[in-house]
Amino acid sequence: MLTLLKNGKIYDPARGKDGVIQDIYIRDGRIVNKPSDTEKISRTYDLAGKVVMAGAIDMHSHIGGGKINIARMMLPEFQETRKYSEPEAHICTPNCSHDATPNTTDTGFRYIEMGYTAAFEPAIMPINARQAHLEMADTPMIDKGGYAMLGSDDYFLRMLAAKKDQKSINDYVAWILHATQAIGIKVVNPGGISAFKFNQRKLDLDENHSYYHISPREILKSLSTAVHELGIAKPLHVHCNNLGAAGNFETTLNTMGASDGLPMHLTHIQFHSYGTEGDKKFSSAAAQISEALNKNKHITADVGQILFGQTVTASGDSMMQHLNAKHANPKKSVIMDIECDAGCGVVPFKYRDQNYVNALQWAIGLEIFLSAEDPWRIFLTTDHPNGAPFTSYPHLIRLLMDKSFRNEAFAKLNLDAQAMSNLTSIDREYSLYEIAIMTRAGAANLVGLHDRGHLGVGGGADITVYTDQLDREAMFSKPDYVFKDGELVVKDGKVVKVTWGATHTAKPAFDISVEKDLKDYFDKYHTIQLDNFKISDDEISNDGRGSVIVHENKQPSH
Amino acid sequence: MNALTFTQKITLQHQLNCAALTPNNLANKSITEIASILLGYGKSQLRVDEVFEITGNDAQNIYFKNSSNKLDYLGANMATGCMHIEGNAGAYLGYNLKQGEIHCHGNTEAFAACNMVAGLLKVDGNTGDFLGGASSGLRKGMRGGTVIVKGNAGDRVGDQMRRGLILVEGNVGAYCGSRMIAGTIGVLGDVGGYAGFNMKHGTLLFSKLPKLHATIKDCGTHTLPFLHLLFKSFVPFKTKFSDIKTQRVQRFVGDVACNGNGEILFLSPSQ
Numbered sequence: 001m002l003t004l005l006k007n008g009k010i011y012d013p014a015r016g017k018d019g020v021i022q023d024i025y026i027r028d029g030r031i032v033n034k035p036s037d038t039e040k041i042s043r044t045y046d047l048a049g050k051v052v053m054a055g056a057i058d059m060h061s062h063i064g065g066g067k068i069n070i071a072r073m074m075l076p077e078f079q080e081t082r083k084y085s086e087p088e089a090h091i092c093t094p095n096c097s098h099d100a101t102p103n104t105t106d107t108g109f110r111y112i113e114m115g116y117t118a119a120f121e122p123a124i125m126p127i128n129a130r131q132a133h134l135e136m137a138d139t140p141m142i143d144k145g146g147y148a149m150l151g152s153d154d155y156f157l158r159m160l161a162a163k164k165d166q167k168s169i170n171d172y173v174a175w176i177l178h179a180t181q182a183i184g185i186k187v188v189n190p191g192g193i194s195a196f197k198f199n200q201r202k203l204d205l206d207e208n209h210s211y212y213h214i215s216p217r218e219i220l221k222s223l224s225t226a227v228h229e230l231g232i233a234k235p236l237h238v239h240c241n242n243l244g245a246a247g248n249f250e251t252t253l254n255t256m257g258a259s260d261g262l263p264m265h266l267t268h269i270q271f272h273s274y275g276t277e278g279d280k281k282f283s284s285a286a287a288q289i290s291e292a293l294n295k296n297k298h299i300t301a302d303v304g305q306i307l308f309g310q311t312v313t314a315s316g317d318s319m320m321q322h323l324n325a326k327h328a329n330p331k332k333s334v335i336m337d338i339e340c341d342a343g344c345g346v347v348p349f350k351y352r353d354q355n356y357v358n359a360l361q362w363a364i365g366l367e368i369f370l371s372a373e374d375p376w377r378i379f380l381t382t383d384h385p386n387g388a389p390f391t392s393y394p395h396l397i398r399l400l401m402d403k404s405f406r407n408e409a410f411a412k413l414n415l416d417a418q419a420m421s422n423l424t425s426i427d428r429e430y431s432l433y434e435i436a437i438m439t440r441a442g443a444a445n446l447v448g449l450h451d452r453g454h455l456g457v458g459g460g461a462d463i464t465v466y467t468d469q470l471d472r473e474a475m476f477s478k479p480d481y482v483f484k485d486g487e488l489v490v491k492d493g494k495v496v497k498v499t500w501g502a503t504h505t506a507k508p509a510f511d512i513s514v515e516k517d518l519k520d521y522f523d524k525y526h527t528i529q530l531d532n533f534k535i536s537d538d539e540i541s542n543d544g545r546g547s548v549i550v551h552e553n554k555q556p557s558h
Numbered sequence: 559m560n561a562l563t564f565t566q567k568i569t570l571q572h573q574l575n576c577a578a579l580t581p582n583n584l585a586n587k588s589i590t591e592i593a594s595i596l597l598g599y600g601k602s603q604l605r606v607d608e609v610f611e612i613t614g615n616d617a618q619n620i621y622f623k624n625s626s627n628k629l630d631y632l633g634a635n636m637a638t639g640c641m642h643i644e645g646n647a648g649a650y651l652g653y654n655l656k657q658g659e660i661h662c663h664g665n666t667e668a669f670a671a672c673n674m675v676a677g678l679l680k681v682d683g684n685t686g687d688f689l690g691g692a693s694s695g696l697r698k699g700m701r702g703g704t705v706i707v708k709g710n711a712g713d714r715v716g717d718q719m720r721r722g723l724i725l726v727e728g729n730v731g732a733y734c735g736s737r738m739i740a741g742t743i744g745v746l747g748d749v750g751g752y753a754g755f756n757m758k759h760g761t762l763l764f765s766k767l768p769k770l771h772a773t774i775k776d777c778g779t780h781t782l783p784f785l786h787l788l789f790k791s792f793v794p795f796k797t798k799f800s801d802i803k804t805q806r807v808q809r810f811v812g813d814v815a816c817n818g819n820g821e822i823l824f825l826s827p828s829q
Contacts, residue, residue: 076695090653090673090693332697 008047014454055117055462115464151187174510184234233448235263249285268304286367321345359417572600581639757820
């Protein structure tokens with residue numbers, strides 16, 4: 001079966017195409033060369049005047065794993081506002097769906113309806129990986145994958161404290177990637193979650209863990225080296241220390257140097273760009289952060305923009321969430337340690353434009369977006385659901401592409417916050433090409449999806465077609481067509497066919513003898529057996545819907 | 559005007575959601591209209607007349623006869639009128655009750671008076687766990703009104719209770735008044751373990767002293783004249799609490815584990 005997308009205006013930064021009119025041929029879910037004239041074309045879509053991009057990729061979105069279930073269950077208030085006819089609706093279950101944390105079905109549908117065809121869960125705790133994959137397996141429409149959290153992993157910290165050589169650490173990291181079916185490695189508050197268990201309430205980059213006597217800097221150095229030497233595409237995904245604390249920008253700047261020039265990705269960097277200037281001792285350090293970001297070519301970042309409204313913050317950073325719990329709105333929180341290796345903190349937040357700190361956070365995120373020079377190294381996220389739900393991406397895109405819209409929104413903010421931000425002095429407006437880099441080509445390149453995020457021959461036919469509108473929010477909220485693996489799944493912003501995406505993974509080679517020591521450790525300390533800890537491909541593909549795609553080791557081309 | 563009466567005529571296999579059958583919802587509706595209302599029944603729905611014989615026309619006065627513990631959410635969100643349940647009731651009896659009176663002659667399941675705001679709920683039989691508690695995920699339970707239980711109540715009576723009065727003539731289970739924010743709970747029978755667990759404020763009034771956990775502190779025996787006024791306020795409810803004459807109590811304060819200042823008053827047996 002051959003499908004032709006005719007006369008579309010192609011935005012494909014991976015192939016350098018900026019608004020080129022071109023035809024795309026799709027066969028068996030792949031983009032193919034123009035076939036011979038004798039071949040029959042089964043379906044033709046005339047896309048004259050339409051904008052065509054690859055399916056968007058959200059490289060950081062909390063869509064699986066236990067903490068989102070907690071977030072779903074902890075806000076019956078949301079249910080009340082829905083005015084459901086059934087009174088059971090006041091009882092929240094993991095299947096409850098509110099705007100901030102949709103259930104798995106809604107997650108898949110809302111993503112594909114915006115033209116997103118893949119999303120990556122950035123905080124898969126190895127022991128909870130099975131739960132995360134089960135949830136993602138239940139998320140229709142989109143491709144998915146995840147990053148395994150190692151920064152406070154007890155076995156890893158023991159190795160580091162025992163000064164094990166880099167090769168053993170590499171083997172363990174690779175083993176974790178295999179065992180958890182992840183595509184990257186994440187560090188959340190390096191060492192901090194473990195330190196929290198030893199009653200430390202704060203951990204800076206060069207401060208020692210009170211029990212293991214290692215610093216976050218050593219953790220970052222070791223893991224970024226491991227990720228680099230294993231040759232996986234996704235650089236170490238780093239959630240820095242001191243999330244959300246005023247004055248944390250210095251930690252963030254120092255963190256950029258922690259990998260000695262090896263690639264690192266600093267995630268939701270907006271939450272790590274706060275200074276202490278001004279009467280309220282809270283200011284924007286977006287200028288320093290974006291300057292450093294522009295200078296340090298080995299660093300990539302996603303923003304984690306906040307947008308106003310009710311949401312639930314869910315993080316593995318139990319240490320900082322414990323500190324933030326006093327700002328919870330509604331007043332409740334779940335902060336917990338999980339086994340020896342991690343923790344979790346779920347705190348509902350209501351970001352308000354009249355609140356000084358919230359208003360400035362909003363401005364800081366946008367300042368970073370607009371001051372980052374290289375769109376290949378900055379990514380569009382709201383750290384769903386922490387800054388805002390992913391459903392607000394079209395609004396965020398409009399803020400980036402439309403200066404007058406942005407300035408109007410800015411004028412409504414808390415006045416003290418306005419005085420502390422230079423946002424209105426920035427004239428930049430993102431182009432469609434740059435948006436396509438941030439949400440497609442760049443993201444695919446970063447995560448290491450070689451056949452996604454572009455419209456070149458051989459690529460997976462994940463394609464989104466928009467009508468070019470001046471109101472970019474309207475444009476990006478409702479694509480005309482979305483194709484997933486060559487099939488038409490969304491028409492006029494509504495799902496017309498339910499499909500199931502694949503799970504993307506990276507599986508670098510390693511020395512299997514790493515399991516010898518690990519087995520002893522599991523027998524002694526873990527809650528399950530080593531063999532049960534590992535997730536096989538069959539577990540993901542056995543339900544007949546999912547499948548595992550392994551991406552070959554290859555350094556990103558860009 | 560005859561009281562609107564629902565007589566259960568079939569045996570139910572699943573829980574039936576009766577939230578629609580309240581005075582507010584049924585006011586000015588004909589019997590035919592009422593008969594065609596759909597009620598949630600497990601995964602499916604049943605018409606009201608498939609389950610109940612319907613008679614009468616006064617929706618301000620609703621009777622349930624031959625009722626069973628499969629009838630959930632009786633009197634949910636009720637804001638006016640009276641409801642008499644001649645038989646048992648299911649879970650969430652009087653859920654979010656805003657005004658009016660509910661009288662259940664039999665037993666009820668868990669979560670009676672959940673999220674209750676005001677009004678009066680009387681249960682002649684026994685009731686389940688989480689009497690006067692909160693919907694899961696909410697941080698405030700019952701916010702006002704009065705609950706009278708003649709029989710026994712289960713665990714977690716008044717969990718996260720914010721305001722109001724619960725009087726139980728029988729026994730209560732463990733964790734009575736747990737996480738209580740304010741309000742009053744009186745119990746004449748036996749009380750299970752961990753009464754006042756994580757209690758912040760409020761009053762637990764016991765006539766039998768349970769085994770209290772370590773973070774509830776004994777503050778000695780006192781004569782508290784306000785008890786006279788408290789008991790006087792109980793009189794309209796015609797409970798055995800009206801027989802109490804003493805103002806002499808042993809007072810405990812807790813839960814110290816969460817800096818709580820709730821009080822447990824143990825009525826002295828001597829008088």
